[in-house]
């Protein structure tokens with residue numbers, strides 16, 4: 298491995314790191330110590346709230362504030378992100394803006410490497426007139442860009458695809474996809490759950506229409522804080538049918554229908570925001586902002602190269618792209634019995650997970666040391682030989 302960079306890894310700020318080698322940032326990251334205080338602050342705010350002004354004074358604003366901080370990490374402008382209960386709902390919110398039944402433009406282009414939840418939700422649009430074209434992968438690791446581009450045509454309403462695959466860590470070429478979609482009048486949604494906080498994102502520069510994701514992985518946040526980015530100049534053209542009172546222009550008027558959507562990104566909200574989830578993400582977001590995604594990425598490139606070289610030298614099968622420009626922050630290594638190997642590694646205090654057909658999923662974040670990554674690979678080598 299190239300020499301370790303001197304960065305503040307803030308290891309003492311993550312109590313869980315004392316338990317062993319944590320390589321699970323693609324799944325659930327370790328909790329920042331400061332989250333304890335943040336959750337207590339939530340309780341205290343609740344205890345002190347004695348009237349409806351609680352909402353107006355702080356909690357109501359909090360969704361927008363957290364949304365703006367996530368927007369910055371996504372490379373978007375303030376006012377471009379609405380927090381959501383999870384990424385699945387964020388996707389459904391976007392799909393509910395389309396009328397697939399009455400339109401000839403009813404095709405959705407997705408990929409075989411996307412997260413199953415996304416595939417289920419797209420599939421659920423077929424009874425309401427959508428046609429889903431799932432672009433296949435020959436090896437379960439990558440999909441040639443040309444193949445994705447060829448699937449985008451004049452009937453395509455939406456390209457909805459993972460930026461980085463949960464399965465192989467394959468990263469698609471965003472610029473080429475957005476360009477082709479524009480040529481054919483289609484919109485583009487990227488699932489950035491596996492890239493936000495691990496890879497630099499450029500929502501504004503890419504001119505992508507939607508990004509969806511959540512905070513529990515690379516952003517070091519707690520569960521139930523998903524997010525939806527909508528290109529600012531597109532927002533007011535859309536009216537999500539998955540809606541609720543919080544999306545109304547004057548929610549506290551409690552007016553009868555018809556719905557009058559707010560003119561901000563709040564028009565993509567539904568009901569009461571998940572306030573505890575918002576408190577749970579603040580310390581993690583702060584840390585990622587302070588460390589900076591370019592630093593996280595530089596560290597990750599070094600580690601993933603080391604892990605891949607280590608695996609290939611021993612003749613193991615690597616189920617992630619070799620090319621760093623096609624890769625996110627994880628490395629997938631094939632093992633015959635994934636769950637058994639995960640268990641044996643955990644006994645040696647190395648924490649990873651596995652997925653069917655893929656093998657182990659291993660991810661280092663900025664808080665991991667080179668020494669830890671090397672040790673984890675050496676322990677894996679010992680167990681592979683047994």
Ligand SMILES: Cc1ncc(COP(=O)(O)O)c(C=O)c1O
Pocket residue numbers: 382383384385386412414459461462463488489490491510511523
């Ligand atoms: C790429 C990707 N998309 C979506 C999800 C699911 O998100 P949610 O549970 O917030 O709907 C995951 C979860 O692992 C994921 O890895």
